[in-house]
Amino acid sequence: MDTHRSAVATISDRVKHFYSTKTAFRVYHGSTNSTRHADFDPSTIVDVSALNNILSISPSTLTATVEPNVPMHVLVRETTKVGLLPPVVMEFPAITVGGGFIGTAGESSSFKHGFFDRTVVEAEVVLANGDVVNASEKGGHEEKGLFEGLRGSFGTLGVLTCVKMRLVEMRRFVQVSYLPVTSFEHAVQTLQEETKRGEADYVDGVLFAKDSGAIVTGRLTDKTPSSILPLRRFSRPWDEWFWVHAKSLVSKAVMTTELVPVDDYLFRYDRGAFWMGMYAYKHFMVPFTRLTRFLLDYFMHTRIMYHALHASGYTDQYIIQDIALPAPNTEAFVQWVHEKLGLYPLWLCPLRNDGRSSMGHPQEFGGAVGGKVDGVYEGEYINVGVWGPCPSSQTEYLRTNRELEDKVRELGGLKWLYGRVFYTEDEWWQIYDKTTYNSLRQKYNATSLPTIWDKVKDRVEANDAESGLTGLLKRKMKRNGLLSGLYGIYKAVRGGDYILKQKKA
Template sequence: MDAHERAVDVIRTQTRHFYDTKTPFRVYHGSTNSTRHTNFDRNAIVDISSLNHILSIDPAKKTALVEPNVPMDVLVRESARVGLLPPVVMEFPGITVGGGFVGTAGESSSFKHGFFDRTVLSAEVVLASGDLVTASDASNQELFDGLRGSFGTLGVLTMVEMRLIEMSKYVELTYHPTTSIKEAMTKLQEETQREGMDFIDGILFSKGSGVIVTGRLADTASSSNVPLQRFSRPWDEWFWIHAKSVAFKKSPSTELVPIQDYLFRYDRGAFWTGMYAFKHFMVPFTRLTRFLLDYFFHTRIMYHALHVSGHTDRYIIQDVAFPAGNAAAFAEFVDENFGIYPLWLCPLRKDARASMGQPRDYQGAVQGKEPRKPNEGEYINIGVWGPYPSSEDEYLRANRSFEAKVRALGGLKWLYARVFYTEEEWWQIYDKEKHETLREKYKATSLPTVWDKVKDRVRIEELESGVKGWLKRTIKSNDLLSGFYGVYKAMGGGDYLLKRETA
């Protein structure tokens, strides 16, 4: 704890300086799982990238003290040493504890435990004034609730206390094939009511084919004929491809999966988005090529390449949580207007909306519910990730139509993704008065607002002049060249978020 306290003291000094000099600043974590255009000024940041340690795990209390930049795979590995597990583990190993708490982070256990922020018991926060406070349900509750989905706009998160649960060696998975969007949504909700379920998600492979995947923690299989299945080794099949092959069998099937293979089952190939890279580079998409190129298709490498290449401008990459009754209507809209498949489905608990910043209540109708009570039921998240080759104008139009449908159906976007709303539209969805009141109360006005964080930006290289700027624009205007450039930069590692220092 001594090293942690020294690091926090430095952060307090930095934030106090910015506060006293009335200098706007941002919090720098050293990595990101966002697809928004992001670039930090070295002279206007508080760098917390070194806060990446697990400070303690208490097996008796089933709690852990964790710094915000601890990634999921490290947290799972260390808690597993004492037979414990985070209740909600985001599917990409590099997603951090802090990102899970102040961002929007849910997974297949969120129908049961809520979003990741619901597993946090207390948070240590350096306010923008330099004051150090602890927020929880018992102390500074308004701040504690406000931190959910705040994206670093209320203070600098430096530590959380979180709860853990008993771990099992395996997850016993059952795949339930479905033959329509409606059937998939119905099955998804039915399974959330079934006793003994620990994990539930689903994949729509087309309008007429999908699979709902349910899981329970287990140390042994329920019967001797349940096979063992792996997903983490280079020669293992990607999870979604395996799930698709099972779905075409048309009857439920069960298998036993090691716990870490299950938790990070979507890491290889970043769900299915890695498939598009094979097509982009004109490489056959086969099990052999997936094995040979495995290094490049883990999410840490893929995110780096995605940002550097500029390919976030060529894809629809969005997650949206809908009142459950409206989810099918949105899936139909995506089918008719974008034709993007697969789609990811994930059921969420009733408190999902309250974990997504400070949204206004949805006043519209929800199919199957009384119109006056639209905010009381469960939610279903739909992940839409796929290429959308088009002109810049058409790409903008398509994303704007996407967002209009989201608003009409009461959906809330996960804000790792690009936002195309106007500022006026944004504050029709989120409660500006509540957001600004909290920021005033906790002296956070030198930090960016949520709108400042998420609004779409022109990439910095587009503003550069001279040969260097021209070369970058030339590379990024060519799909193939930009792809190779992204891979090259990802292989080299290094920081891709901070502006380069000038002489």
């Protein structure tokens, strides 16, 4: 704890300096799972990338005290040593505890435990004036108000330095069942039935086509693998990708059940980044076979893929959006995606009814739900993951994303803000609660920090604005799909930082 306190004191001093000089600053974590264009100036950042330690794990209280830059795979590795698990584990190993708390992070257990921030019971924060405070869900009015405000605040109320979070007892395996579905309506209906049945610890779904999909349920268990319950793994290079395996089972048109080691289940989408890796094979004209997936496994993990995505500029060519929709409006949205975009697979993930308050301080939704208006909607949500190429001109790309945002607003949905945002500022504040949010920022001296809108609004990529021969070459390379892809791979393998700006000599 002494090392932690020293690090927090250093951060506090730097924040106080920026506050006294009225200098706007941003918090630098060292990595990102966002697809937005972003870069950081080293002279105006608060670097928290070294806050990556687990301070304690308590089996007696079922809690862990964790610094914000601890990634999911490290947290899971350490908690499982004492027979415990985080209730909500984001599917990519490098997603961090801090990102899950102040961002928006849901997974297949979120129908039961809520978003990741709902598993946090206490937070330590350096406010924008440098004060170090603790806030908890059970604190007094002031303390609880700050704690609630931190959800989905994206670092705009202060610098998160530590959280205390709940844990649950683990089991060796997840008993995974694949339920075939044959339509959008069937998929949504089955998803809701399985969440209400009360038997599953995990529920999500994948749509492979309009008439083909799988709802996948999981239960923690200590059962032993057998001929009836075969063992299935997804983490080794020779294992099949999860969604490819699920698709093969759906073709049998009967429910299939397997035992999957806990770690393999929790990070089942890491290899291939769900199915985004499939598009890399198509882009480089490499056959998408089990052999090539084995041979190229190193490049197909999310850590490498996110680095390559940013370096290549492909965020300008792909729709990468997660949307939480009122459950009764989900079918209408998926039908729109089918007709307008034709993108498959699609991911479905049920969410608890308190999820909206964790998504960037939105206003309540009182529009049409299930075809009728009936006050403010307070029911469950379903996350739809829409990820795939948008092969068109930049004008068409922007128009398509704008149409998607219009449809999301019409149906009462909210976007995960890791994705690119194309709203105008006026549109943004029609969705998000400017009055309440700004009052929180004033109360906690955070008006010198960027707002959420400042952080997520779409920007021209730095390379596009760069002048001279270097800028020209980068723009030409970006427009050449093969060259930009190779450049992305080169940068990912080489490593280094792809977020911080390089200081000019």
